[in-house]
Amino acid sequence: xxxxxxxxxxxxxxxxxxxxxxxxxxxxxxxxxxxxxxxxxxxxxxxxxxxxxxxxxxxxxxxxxxxxxxxxxxxxxxxxxxxxxxxxxxxxxxxxxxxxxxxxxxxxxxxxxxxxxxxxxxxxxxxxxxxxxxxxxxxxxxxxxxxxxxxxxxxxxxxxxxxxxxxxxxxxxx
Amino acid sequence: xxxxxxxxxxxxxxxxxxxxxxxxxxxxxxxxxxxxxxxxxxxxxxxxxxxxxxxxxxxxxxxxxxxxxxxxxxxxxxxxxxxxxxxxxxxxxxxxxxxxxxxxxxxxxxxxxxxxxxxxxxxxxxxxxxxxxxxxxxxxxxxxxxxxxxxxxxxxxxxxxxxxxxxxxxxxxxxxxxxxxxxxxxxxxxxxxxxxxxxxxxxxxxxxxxxxxxxxxx
Numbered sequence: 001x002x003x004x005x006x007x008x009x010x011x012x013x014x015x016x017x018x019x020x021x022x023x024x025x026x027x028x029x030x031x032x033x034x035x036x037x038x039x040x041x042x043x044x045x046x047x048x049x050x051x052x053x054x055x056x057x058x059x060x061x062x063x064x065x066x067x068x069x070x071x072x073x074x075x076x077x078x079x080x081x082x083x084x085x086x087x088x089x090x091x092x093x094x095x096x097x098x099x100x101x102x103x104x105x106x107x108x109x110x111x112x113x114x115x116x117x118x119x120x121x122x123x124x125x126x127x128x129x130x131x132x133x134x135x136x137x138x139x140x141x142x143x144x145x146x147x148x149x150x151x152x153x154x155x156x157x158x159x160x161x162x163x164x165x166x167x168x169x170x171x172x173x174x
Numbered sequence: 175x176x177x178x179x180x181x182x183x184x185x186x187x188x189x190x191x192x193x194x195x196x197x198x199x200x201x202x203x204x205x206x207x208x209x210x211x212x213x214x215x216x217x218x219x220x221x222x223x224x225x226x227x228x229x230x231x232x233x234x235x236x237x238x239x240x241x242x243x244x245x246x247x248x249x250x251x252x253x254x255x256x257x258x259x260x261x262x263x264x265x266x267x268x269x270x271x272x273x274x275x276x277x278x279x280x281x282x283x284x285x286x287x288x289x290x291x292x293x294x295x296x297x298x299x300x301x302x303x304x305x306x307x308x309x310x311x312x313x314x315x316x317x318x319x320x321x322x323x324x325x326x327x328x329x330x331x332x333x334x335x336x337x338x339x340x341x342x343x344x345x346x347x348x349x350x351x352x353x354x355x356x357x358x359x360x361x362x363x364x365x366x367x368x369x370x371x372x373x374x375x376x377x378x379x380x381x382x383x384x385x386x387x388x389x390x391x392x
Contacts, residue, residue, distance in 0.1 A: 004297040009251040012288075020286060072238040076263075087235045093266050124262040129244050 042132060044113030044139075052108035056133075058140045066141030069134045073126055082145045094122045099142055100149045112139040214331045220290040222325065223276050232357065233321040239313060239355050250302040254289055257281045292326045293317075299334075300392050309376045310348040311340075314357050321357040334390075341384035345369030348378070 007013065013021040036042040041055040056062075070078075077086040082099035089095050097104060116135045119125035130138065147155075156164060211217050231237050240246060245253035257280045268274055280287045295301055306316075313320065318329035330336055340347050348369050353359045362368055372378075383389065 001298060002296040006297065008297065010254060018285065019288075072240050076235065076237055076241070087237075088263055088267070091235065091267060093263060122266070124258075124265070128256070128258060129241070 041136075044110035044117070050108045050110030050114060052110065054109065054136060054140065056136070062137050063140050063144055065134065066137035066139070066144075069130060070138050070141050073130055074138065077123075082142065096123065099146055105146055109136075109139045109143060112142050209331060209333060209335075214333060215292075215294070215328060216331055217327050217329065219325050219327055220292055222290055223287055225273065225325070227324045228320045228326060229322055229324050239320075246303045247307050248304055250300075250304065252303045257287055293328050293332060295332060299390050301390070307354055308351070309344075309378055310351050310354060310372055311344075312349050312354045312356070312359055314359060315340075315347050315349075319357055337390065338385060341389075342381055344378050344384070345373050348372045348376070351376075 007021040009022070011021055012019050016023075038055065040046055040051060040053075044050060071080060075086055076088045077084070077093055078096055078099070079085040079089075084096040084098050099105075113135050115123065116126045116130060116138060118127070126135070153161065153164075207213060232239070242255040242259055243252045244255075245251055257277060260277050261281050264274055264277060269278075276287065279285075307313075316330055317326075320326060345366060346369055349359060349361065350372065378384075
């Protein structure tokens with residue numbers, strides 16, 4: 001009764017040589033309704049060129065989602081501010097460029113989407129860990145980080161200024 | 175004529191009570207045995223193919239649970255990271271270390287690393303991570319301080335009684351969603367007040383639903 005003859009996730013099988021009960025899809029299989037026709041959404045490129053627009057409207061919720069996902073998947077190397085000084089880099093991983101370099105400040109958002117999807121040089125790809133819409137949310141958050149680099153008090157809506165002057169909350173509380 | 179000596183009366187009484195006593199003790203023993211670590215595998219250390227340390231990765235390097243357990247928010251299964259996830263970092267960090275050779279071999283030859291399950295409910299029980307995580311039950315409530323474990327051990331019994339204890343009183347355990355993944359979360363002194371507020375806010379199902387047999391045995 002404890003172990004019934006059925007497959008739960010990652011349970012071993014003796015039927016296939018690899019021992020994997022989850023079978024890989026035959027190359028080229030497309031589930032109904034999941035054909036990735038929308039180039040902009042799935043590749044960040046149109047006609048092979050990285051775009052500078054988002055496939056869906058960027059709202060506050062999208063940027064907040066992006067912040068959360070960035071802190072999970074990117075901050076270990078890029079640091080929470082994007083300077084490239086994350087914990088794994090301090091442990092010896094190659095140091096990534098700061099997001100505030102002119103080249104990256106001017107890069108189209110499609111570039112960030114592409115780097116997450118396919119990796120870049122020494123950076124591994126994150127397509128298995130980060131779903132498509134979250135990749136765009138992260139790209140939006142990186143843009144927000146870049147804007148914040150040279151932002152002044154004038155850019156903050158008056159209603160929010162008091163919050164900035166208050167004590168910062170402890171790191172990791174979000 | 176007397177077949178049995180008078181002392182047989184006492185003997186027979188004794189044997190009745192003695193018998194009851196033995197049965198009672200046996201039940202007590204079975205109960206203790208069933209909930210002992212020997213049966214529940216609580217606090218038992220499993221031998222893994224690689225000495226993967228959560229204390230190093232989570233405690234030492236601050237990596238979020240979701241970096242590796244990617245499906246914990248969206249599905250029943252929390253997810254065990256594929257070898258590629260390890261290689262994200264270990265292609266460069268300790269990339270010559272002999273103790274990581276099984277990881278590199280697994281990546282090179284496209285074979286699975288065979289982790290040994292630590293938590294294992296019987297197949298007739300249905301458990302789902304996403305509902306708990308999304309309704310404010312923290313990882314540490316069920317798994318303890320994973321960030322301090324060199325090797326994961328099961329800290330709770332995982333018996334039905336344990337599940338029910340919370341399903342009867344969720345307000346004693348729920349925390350704000352933002353703190354679900356925090357390992358160092360300690361409940362505030364007014365946990366009950368906060369708990370009741372969150373139970374209402376997150377629309378946590380009534381106790382009658384949560385303790386119905388078909389919630390977990392379906």
